[in-house]
Amino acid sequence: MSDASVPKDRRFPIGLTIATLIALAILCGLGVWQIKRLAWKEDLLARIEVLKTAPAQPLAAVLARADKGEDVAWTRASVDCAPAGAETLPLVYGVRDGDIVWRATAPCRTAAAGYGVILLDLGVVKALTGQPTPAPVTLAAPARAVGVLMAPKSLGGDRQATVQRFAAERPAPYILMVETATPVPPGVTPAPLPAEISNRHLEYALTWFGLAVTLLIIYAAMLWRKMRS
Known part of the structure; x- marks a missing residue:
């Protein structure tokens, strides 16, 4: 069956798929970046802890x-x-x-x-x-x-x-x-060290990965409805 014979509302949504893949790549990239930031922050906090007693x-x-x-x-x-x-x-x-x-x-x-x-x-x-x-x-x-x-x-x-x-x-x-x-x-x-150093990068990473999963679920639901209708 050619694409011309398939109703428009049942054709595979190429544009939507490309947009979803781009958004998914961005969300996963942000999540990976936050994981890297988490490793950097944990190393920083470990250095500060050692610094407290280092001569x-x-x-x-x-x-x-x-x-x-x-x-x-x-x-x-x-x-x-x-x-x-x-x-x-x-x-x-x-x-x-x-x-x-x-x-x-x-x-x-x-x-x-x-x-x-x-x-x-x-x-x-x-x-x-x-x-x-x-x-x-x-x-x-x-x-x-x-x-x-x-x-x-x-x-x-x-x-x-x-x-x-x-x-x-x-x-x-x-x-x-x-x-x-x-x-x-x-x-x-004298105030050599920051007053407070937060470490919420794991929370941020889980948020980005969670949004990526949510995006996939929404895309799958829309695709299922489109192909089923």
Whole structure:
């Protein structure tokens, strides 16, 4: 029997099938992506748990491992900074405990594994909490800092642009989120770790896969009705 002799309402719905397959591929792709995010988040949470009791390592040794290809993000490190004058760098916008906060940064000059400077995230400027357009803050790097190394791309704000200000000094590829500083920067509260890290990726993955199954059921029901009518 040719297609021309088959009533239109009983022909195989090619357009609907293609649209369903495309939507199904998107939903399954989102589900797989969330599974990958789940593995990444579990590794991150495990690193943070180890970090709670890990001693600080010299920055030079840690960056030397990074140069060999090791991922040293979320490693506690210590660094001694050469004396330098105060500098005005862009504040970094953030949200903490529901409030707008502004984080201060300062360059730490140090000869660590061949790098000339590493950017320090000193913490939250308390006086600027809640302000939408704060005035610039000028701060000097402390003589010594202990903190957690983070990759600029994993942090909020355009930190990479700030790092590039010191391109001539070969800046380190990580930012040190300061936990303790000597001397303590005036008016700044260290806040190296996120206030809360949620892990709902399994829930999101099940949602996407559930939508994919629902789509298949709806498609099968529509196809059954169409071919049966």
